[in-house]
Amino acid sequence: MPDTAESIELLTDREHARKVYRAMLEARLLETKLSSLYKAGKIVGGVYLGKGQEAVSASLGSCLIPGTDVFAPLIRDQGGRTAFGEEVIDCARTYLGSAEGPMRGRDGNIHRGRPERGMLAMISHLGAAVSVVAGWLLARRLQGRLEGMVGATCIGDGATSTGAFHEGLNAAAVERLPLVVVVANNQFAYSTPNDRQFACEDLLDRAKGYGVRGYSVDGTDFLACLRVMREAVAEARRGGGPQMVVARLLRLTGHGEHDDASYVPESLKCGALGQDCMAVAAGQLVEEGYAEEAELAEWQEEIGEKVQAALAAAQRDPKPDPWREQWEAFSMPQTGDQNA
Amino acid sequence: MPDTAESIELLTDREHARKVYRAMLEARLLETKLSSLYKAGKIVGGVYLGKGQEAVSASLGSCLIPGTDVFAPLIRDQGGRTAFGEEVIDCARTYLGSAEGPMRGRDGNIHRGRPERGMLAMISHLGAAVSVVAGWLLARRLQGRLEGMVGATCIGDGATSTGAFHEGLNAAAVERLPLVVVVANNQFAYSTPNDRQFACEDLLDRAKGYGVRGYSVDGTDFLACLRVMREAVAEARRGGGPQMVVARLLRLTGHGEHDDASYVPESLKCGALGQDCMAVAAGQLVEEGYAEEAELAEWQEEIGEKVQAALAAAQRDPKPDPWREQWEAFSMPQTGDQNA
Amino acid sequence: MSITYVDAILEAQDHLLREDPRVFLYGQDISRFGGAFKATKGLAEAYPGRVLDSPISEDAMIGMAIGAALAGMRPVVEMQFADFSSIAFNQIVNHAGTHFYRTGMPVPITVRLPSGGTPGSGPFHSQSMEAIYSHYPGLVVVTPATVSDAYHMLLQSVALDDPVVYCEHKFLYRWLKASSIDREAPPLGQARITRPGKHATIVAYSAMVHEAVRAADRLKVESGWEIEVVDLRTVKPLDMDTVLASVARTGRLLALGEAFPWGGVTAEVVARVASEGFHLLDAPPKRFNSRDTPVPYHPNLWAAHRPTPETICLAMRELLAF
Amino acid sequence: MSITYVDAILEAQDHLLREDPRVFLYGQDISRFGGAFKATKGLAEAYPGRVLDSPISEDAMIGMAIGAALAGMRPVVEMQFADFSSIAFNQIVNHAGTHFYRTGMPVPITVRLPSGGTPGSGPFHSQSMEAIYSHYPGLVVVTPATVSDAYHMLLQSVALDDPVVYCEHKFLYRWLKASSIDREAPPLGQARITRPGKHATIVAYSAMVHEAVRAADRLKVESGWEIEVVDLRTVKPLDMDTVLASVARTGRLLALGEAFPWGGVTAEVVARVASEGFHLLDAPPKRFNSRDTPVPYHPNLWAAHRPTPETICLAMRELLAF
Numbered sequence A, B: 001m002p003d004t005a006e007s008i009e010l011l012t013d014r015e016h017a018r019k020v021y022r023a024m025l026e027a028r029l030l031e032t033k034l035s036s037l038y039k040a041g042k043i044v045g046g047v048y049l050g051k052g053q054e055a056v057s058a059s060l061g062s063c064l065i066p067g068t069d070v071f072a073p074l075i076r077d078q079g080g081r082t083a084f085g086e087e088v089i090d091c092a093r094t095y096l097g098s099a100e101g102p103m104r105g106r107d108g109n110i111h112r113g114r115p116e117r118g119m120l121a122m123i124s125h126l127g128a129a130v131s132v133v134a135g136w137l138l139a140r141r142l143q144g145r146l147e148g149m150v151g152a153t154c155i156g157d158g159a160t161s162t163g164a165f166h167e168g169l170n171a172a173a174v175e176r177l178p179l180v181v182v183v184a185n186n187q188f189a190y191s192t193p194n195d196r197q198f199a200c201e202d203l204l205d206r207a208k209g210y211g212v213r214g215y216s217v218d219g220t221d222f223l224a225c226l227r228v229m230r231e232a233v234a235e236a237r238r239g240g241g242p243q244m245v246v247a248r249l250l251r252l253t254g255h256g257e258h259d260d261a262s263y264v265p266e267s268l269k270c271g272a273l274g275q276d277c278m279a280v281a282a283g284q285l286v287e288e289g290y291a292e293e294a295e296l297a298e299w300q301e302e303i304g305e306k307v308q309a310a311l312a313a314a315q316r317d318p319k320p321d322p323w324r325e326q327w328e329a330f331s332m333p334q335t336g337d338q339n340a
Numbered sequence C, D: 001m002s003i004t005y006v007d008a009i010l011e012a013q014d015h016l017l018r019e020d021p022r023v024f025l026y027g028q029d030i031s032r033f034g035g036a037f038k039a040t041k042g043l044a045e046a047y048p049g050r051v052l053d054s055p056i057s058e059d060a061m062i063g064m065a066i067g068a069a070l071a072g073m074r075p076v077v078e079m080q081f082a083d084f085s086s087i088a089f090n091q092i093v094n095h096a097g098t099h100f101y102r103t104g105m106p107v108p109i110t111v112r113l114p115s116g117g118t119p120g121s122g123p124f125h126s127q128s129m130e131a132i133y134s135h136y137p138g139l140v141v142v143t144p145a146t147v148s149d150a151y152h153m154l155l156q157s158v159a160l161d162d163p164v165v166y167c168e169h170k171f172l173y174r175w176l177k178a179s180s181i182d183r184e185a186p187p188l189g190q191a192r193i194t195r196p197g198k199h200a201t202i203v204a205y206s207a208m209v210h211e212a213v214r215a216a217d218r219l220k221v222e223s224g225w226e227i228e229v230v231d232l233r234t235v236k237p238l239d240m241d242t243v244l245a246s247v248a249r250t251g252r253l254l255a256l257g258e259a260f261p262w263g264g265v266t267a268e269v270v271a272r273v274a275s276e277g278f279h280l281l282d283a284p285p286k287r288f289n290s291r292d293t294p295v296p297y298h299p300n301l302w303a304a305h306r307p308t309p310e311t312i313c314l315a316m317r318e319l320l321a322f
């Protein structure tokens, strides 16, 4: 999806909604396949899905401008990655450990990125990306290229308890950088519920303490996500400093595909937060007259095929070969000897 | 000052005010002497004073119960240490590197404590004590001994930017522990002014984000400090969970005695925050009829002599002898060999 | 009936909670969920209020444990992965590690680090951090390699008044089984001869002990070499008596570790044998570690990143040929 | 006219800011205040907007630098004291250190660590952390010991595409002076023979180079021994060629460091000489470090905690007597 999102500002609501929904669909279909591959033993390590979080993530990603903005997705951001322009094949190759993916088998699953294109490759340590995005923006200011750009990152309810999140957001606020932090409060961090994670009534209460503007959104409500993300990103782009969006939702799967999430109470699953944003989105698209039912079915088929093809291709890729691997952590090995 | 502060609840306002003022005076006189000794080359390393912060610090310390409560003072808490019962000689010995002080020359200046008496010995890393005090309280809960006790710690405006502060306060809030955190916002962290440290309007805005109760106080106003600390500590003791007090004031000296604080603008020094809490306190004591001028002068003399005697004694103390030093970082060296 | 390495850790924690009211457990997802690796499964139910889920706050987790220890408790902290203890590095080395020397009051905390690589675990869920913690004064660092050691050394760690970094190897969790737990174990700080031999000594610890034994078995079958394998068990402090006695018997040393190559246990062992037991050596002492890159994700790369029985055999043949 | 070690650091940063628009400085109190040690004095005024005070957030300081480096800048971060980099440990080793291997995109940041002990600086303002950063893959760790090296190696560090941990010794700041800065310096990764000799080699780095030279001078005067002193300059990667060549000439090795004794540079040097240059050694290689306790506050204790010319002479006499 390399249409530059400069266009986003120009897109009609209809166009925007259709674009985001397609990204969500691609994410969902891709992740569903990844889950199957994992269960079939074709993926080593783990598979971590964003099921239920696509509306939040993709609507954020859709507001960012590839080639201009910088984005640090986290665990559950396939939607945002896709909307920001990640190719299916990059995801497939990384999960399947292809030697030809962006991580070349050196890192896996969600730990991937294309930093040269402004999509950072997360490390596992939660919260660590917040300051890195801020630093990228600071660099752009020093380069005189900050005007009109933003940086965005996503984080979970659990990761708001990290010192890195606090230090990063505070430092960004001090510099008044155009950083958008989206907190996906999916009620759990792995198995740990909100009430063992923080004691404030709403994570939004933290915004004021950082001196940043806060937004609250129902993460299952597709149109609301579109509206809020568009507003928050636009405000940052206009020079309004850091923005913090807190989305309420539920992870509709385990922490990883190894986890059955039996700790999530039925009442939550059956409640409002348990709604599937994909279904909500489809309904809203039709209701608003943004798309026809038939069209949605066509997209499903079209994108399903694309996903299938990418995964099939990635499975045929060469695996990394330890004999040809450059066992070198420095880019400038001429620095001196290597301690083998 | 080993009068148990259980009595604090029983003390009249007059008695409390007199007690705190005497602690402030002891701190001020002691620190003034330390500064002279430093300038005379008698103290190695550095000297870090709480000048201007005595009202905040001592009124907190005075509300804590020695033998019951736990207190983690920071850099500028001579007032609080004294009010909590630290002997002058402990401070003198630590600054002078006596082999007989609580740190036996192994650590110096403000890095001292009597953890066995509930007064923690700070490490330099700012923010690190918050979670430690919380852990002590958690232990008391597990031991069934939490009832009626509190833990307190002080921190500067700058140290609120540390991840440790954030993680510690959040964890304490999750456990709803009786922790009182006093933030002395003295406008600077070393040379760094508030506007390079945080972007919120008031650090008090952070309280809500942690789900803790917040209090604001003018740190130069002696009676206000007494009242607010008493309230915050009592609320924690009653089971109200963590409390956060933000005091506005100015450090009336350099970061350390090596620093002339020339970066502090005259306007601030001459403004309301630049008032000396000692002078304010003396005035208020007299005005309220809590003490007579003459009495204050007597205290000054009495305490001055005590301080002088302790410093003289500490200077005659033996210095640590490297030949008799136990170079041993383990309490149970029988664990195995030592890597000399 | 058999018991796995991770079962032994669970059993030990059960025992500790049952026998010692000072013990409590603190960590992410360890309460009702039983921990990412199920090392605390069922304990929250058996010991209500003593197995606590922490926020994702490694720095505060250790700070809390330190405070609780000072107040008389014996906390056991589970890091979800050793790699995340990097966030707690300051509290571990600067707060816990210095406290006894500074104040005379020890800090009896035990920090459990699920350590080491497994296929597909990648750069941030595979690290072996014993060298980092051993470098700083005041910390005892243990690396159990057997089911019985996993059990007993955890009890011993908690019994110790000093802070202990307990490195448990994730690869051994379910792969390593024993028919039962030994009644007793050597004290912390004492190494063990896992496999006696006479031609060369491999000094190893944690999962690498098993790779060393495999390599030794192969060298025996293929060429009749009798290789002695020393399991360090505790890497700080080091039991140099056992190591030197072994080298005295064999004259040859390979120090083997899964950690990154610069510094670390193998450097310390080789340096100490070279300086304290130089005359015992009939050949240059050898070191063998993982490679000097992050731990790669793909199993192909991972297997080539760390020592394996094959590559250990190669190194040993060089050593023996000298 | 003379220039001190800290002046050289200031000069280098001035040069960098003047010549390279990608360079900016970030750290606590480094802007108008000029830094705790005045290593950035006047730079904020000379280069407006490019010398930025950071909050007390070491983790974010390094994160910011990483992000800026990825966006094309060459940030230089000042830690107020090396000891506080413990808070940034995760960002340094796991974010900066792994990035090139993982993504192919290097992270050219330079982290300045005011390191080492001075009288009265105590447990938390005295540490030498080079071993911690060298252990992890992907980081270059340099330890300049001379005024010229302080200058040139800082320029070279910033020029390098990889992350560099630049350990500057606080004791040398004002004590070490030179009449001028040399026009050129050896590249990073190359050691230097500071003092030629033939009877034994002392391998040292940072401030200990000067203690080694003092000890060598004394041994010459008192007993005619000619001691060679090798200044490692860069401790990761290590220039083993120079070290081994020196040991080949002298047959005797003392590895000397100010850091804690377990692991670290001296272990790595001794281990590598023992395994790569065993036959060159005429005597057991020796190590000499600080003691295995926190760095004590009192000058009496501090002086006995770290190696001094007196104690180095004692160690050398043992080595030479062998």
Ligand SMILES: Cc1ncc(C[n+]2csc(CCOP(=O)(O)OP(=O)(O)O)c2C)c(N)n1
Residues within 6 Å of the ligand: A075, A076, A124, A125, A126, A155, A156, A157, A158, A159, A160, A162, A184, A186, A188, A189, A190, A251, A255, C028, C056, C058, C080, C084, C087
């Ligand atoms: C610093 C750190 N500690 C622990 C972990 C292990 N971990 C990975 S994901 C996770 C839960 C994250 O929860 P949350 O931030 O709410 O995100 P969610 O998974 O719900 O999207 C944990 C504890 C980690 N990655 N980083």
Ligand SMILES: Cc1ncc(C[n+]2csc(CCOP(=O)(O)OP(=O)(O)O)c2C)c(N)n1
Residues within 6 Å of the ligand: B075, B076, B124, B125, B126, B155, B156, B157, B158, B159, B160, B162, B184, B186, B188, B189, B190, B251, B255, D028, D056, D058, D080, D084, D087
């Ligand atoms: C984690 C950490 N980083 C840096 C320092 C160095 N340092 C010591 S005091 C200080 C300023 C503290 O400012 P603030 O918290 O406002 O307290 P104040 O000195 O004003 O009382 C700094 C930066 C430190 N002690 N700890």
Ligand SMILES: [Mg+2]
Residues within 6 Å of the ligand: A156, A157, A158, A184, A185, A186, A187, A188, A189, A190
């Ligand atoms: Mg969550």
Ligand SMILES: [Mg+2]
Residues within 6 Å of the ligand: B156, B157, B158, B184, B185, B186, B187, B188, B189, B190
């Ligand atoms: Mg301050």
